Amino acid sequence: MEHHEWGWMIVVYLFLGGLGAGCMVLSGAAHLGRRGRYQGIARAGAILAPILVGVGSGLLIFDLGNPLRFWRLFVTFQPTSPMFIGSWLLIGFSLVTMIYAVLQLPPSWLRSLAGRFPKGSSALETLATWNKPAKVEVQAGKSLERDQIDINFPHSPKAVRRLRSAMAGIGIPLGLGVGIYTGVLLGAIPARPFWNTPMVAQLFLFSALSTAAALLMLVTPLVFKGDASHSELQHRSLLRADLIFIFLELFIIIPYIIHGELSVLSAKESLGMILGGPYTGPFWVGVVLIGILIPAAVELVEASVGIKKLPVLLTRGLHFVVPVMILVGGYLLRWVFVHAGQDTAFL
Amino acid sequence: MSRYAMVLDPARCVDCKACMVACTAENDVEVGYHRNWVRAAVKGSFPELSMHIEPGQCMHCDDPPCVRSCPTGASYINEAGGIVGVDEKKCIGCRYCMLACPYDARYFDEESGIVGKCTFCDHRLALGQEPACVETCPTKVRVFGDLDDPDSEVSRLMRTRNTEKRLAHAGTAPNLNYIID
Ligand code: SF4
Numbered sequence: 001m002e003h004h005e006w007g008w009m010i011v012v013y014l015f016l017g018g019l020g021a022g023c024m025v026l027s028g029a030a031h032l033g034r035r036g037r038y039q040g041i042a043r044a045g046a047i048l049a050p051i052l053v054g055v056g057s058g059l060l061i062f063d064l065g066n067p068l069r070f071w072r073l074f075v076t077f078q079p080t081s082p083m084f085i086g087s088w089l090l091i092g093f094s095l096v097t098m099i100y101a102v103l104q105l106p107p108s109w110l111r112s113l114a115g116r117f118p119k120g121s122s123a124l125e126t127l128a129t130w131n132k133p134a135k136v137e138v139q140a141g142k143s144l145e146r147d148q149i150d151i152n153f154p155h156s157p158k159a160v161r162r163l164r165s166a167m168a169g170i171g172i173p174l175g176l177g178v179g180i181y182t183g184v185l186l187g188a189i190p191a192r193p194f195w196n197t198p199m200v201a202q203l204f205l206f207s208a209l210s211t212a213a214a215l216l217m218l219v220t221p222l223v224f225k226g227d228a229s230h231s232e233l234q235h236r237s238l239l240r241a242d243l244i245f246i247f248l249e250l251f252i253i254i255p256y257i258i259h260g261e262l263s264v265l266s267a268k269e270s271l272g273m274i275l276g277g278p279y280t281g282p283f284w285v286g287v288v289l290i291g292i293l294i295p296a297a298v299e300l301v302e303a304s305v306g307i308k309k310l311p312v313l314l315t316r317g318l319h320f321v322v323p324v325m326i327l328v329g330g331y332l333l334r335w336v337f338v339h340a341g342q343d344t345a346f347l
Numbered sequence: 348m349s350r351y352a353m354v355l356d357p358a359r360c361v362d363c364k365a366c367m368v369a370c371t372a373e374n375d376v377e378v379g380y381h382r383n384w385v386r387a388a389v390k391g392s393f394p395e396l397s398m399h400i401e402p403g404q405c406m407h408c409d410d411p412p413c414v415r416s417c418p419t420g421a422s423y424i425n426e427a428g429g430i431v432g433v434d435e436k437k438c439i440g441c442r443y444c445m446l447a448c449p450y451d452a453r454y455f456d457e458e459s460g461i462v463g464k465c466t467f468c469d470h471r472l473a474l475g476q477e478p479a480c481v482e483t484c485p486t487k488v489r490v491f492g493d494l495d496d497p498d499s500e501v502s503r504l505m506r507t508r509n510t511e512k513r514l515a516h517a518g519t520a521p522n523l524n525y526i527i528d
């Protein structure tokens with residue numbers, strides 16, 4: 001591998017950026033979709049989104065040759081540069097997700113904060129009341145009536161409820177935008193044939209959504225203390241959503257290869273990077289097998305016939321290992337693309 | 348208005364690298380980096396390819412992807428003369444332009460944290476001198492001039508010789524022309 005201008009910091013940035021964007025999309029959908037049903041997902045996603053994107057953006061700035069000059073991104077207008085557009089997207093995303101996250105913070109966290117900061121305690125207490133979710137009773141095997149869960153934050157004033165939902169509503173397109181942008185950043189570079197296809201943007205977006213669903217499978221139980229069948233319901237919905245994302249990923253990788261094989265010499269040569277070249281192992285074993293095929297198989301079984309018959313310990317193990325595999329595969333996808341792209345040149 | 352360009356005759360190149368030395372000295376290029384090069388080049392189109400040695404540098408493209416991709420406007424194309432430059436005060440060192448250049452004509456100077464490239468020695472042009480690489484070359488591989496002036500040497504060579512652009516299909520409309528006959 002030659003010296004690459006873009007290294008691990010950009011890889012991590014693209015990964016975390018996609019992950020945070022996906023968390024916002026899933027959280028927004030969970031919040032708006034079926035009031036109260038998916039409150040754990042909505043909450044976990046809302047908290048994770050600004051943190052992940054914030055850390056990623058921090059790395060992006062730190063990776064600059066002149067980090068202290070990053071403000072120059074915002075004092076000019078360069079509409080032809082994907083990086084310029086992306087920078088503004090990230091600013092908008094961060095603002096919206098931060099407001100949204102505040103309005104989704106668990107009341108218990110806010111109360112313990114209020115205990116520690118007496119000065120702001122009354123504001124924090126108020127927020128804690130606003131953020132108290134509706135009590136939702138989920139009975140195993142029974143579907144919920146709509147009117148049972150019509151309002152998911154009954155203690156919020158109307159204006160706050162509206163603001164929360166508005167942020168969720170704006171956050172979804174912003175999240176999709178950030179997810180697409182992480183791919184466009186690479187895809188818009190004709191000089192690197194491995195990147196230069198519109199499919200990279202789609203692949204990165206669906207991978208962002210899939211990794212976010214995986215992360216939420218791991219984190220939702222930590223911020224949601226509801227009854228078991230309610231947790232189960234949320235897990236299953238993440239699982240179903242992830243199956244869709246994973247299959248969409250597969251449907252992109254296959255045409256990506258076919259398209260490249262039938263394309264000009266440069267594109268064909270660059271595909272060699274993952275077809276017999278230095279990135280073959282990480283791509284097929286890491287990205288495809290570990291990150292897509294095995295999780296898809298397990299999730300498909302779980303979603304169709306169910307894995308209830310398995311010993312509890314094994315079920316728990318699978319619920320941990322499969323999301324981790326998806327996350328590892330998602331990271332490797334960024335790693336392979338960032339590096340293989342820089343190894344290819346226009347012929 | 349002028350439209351600066353170069354015509355190069357690779358057959359004359361003896362691989363002495365005097366142009367690289369001259370450029371480094373003239374432009375105070377940090378040790379370890381180069382703004383021009385003598386590289387192996389592929390001539391013809393597939394499958395009739397042949398390899399030879401030839402000098403090169405930034406092609407000062409008319410439609411430069413480096414400028415298009417730059418998020419800060421640091422990379423610019425100088426309307427007078429069409430020279431592609433980097434504003435040292437505006438560059439944040441993101442290196443996006445380097446990935447966008449099909450010719451690998453830019454380098455990242457770790458020391459200053461900004462990107463550097465050939466300027467066609469615009470500081471010398473202002474004094475009526477030629478770029479350092481052009482002046483130095485012992486076998487006169489490079490000819491530099493203004494395509495808008497029909498009497499210039501480059502215009503004459505473009506009319507009388509067969510020339511070719513490198514990676515023309517990359518679509519950047521480069522301004523270095525290589526003699527092929
Ligand atoms: S050769 Fe590269 S750096 Fe020079 S103008 Fe063209 S794209 Fe930009």
Ligand code: SF4
Nearest residue numbers: 417438439441442444
């Ligand atoms: S490295 Fe500098 S010149 Fe290149 S794209 Fe970034 S800001 Fe522009």
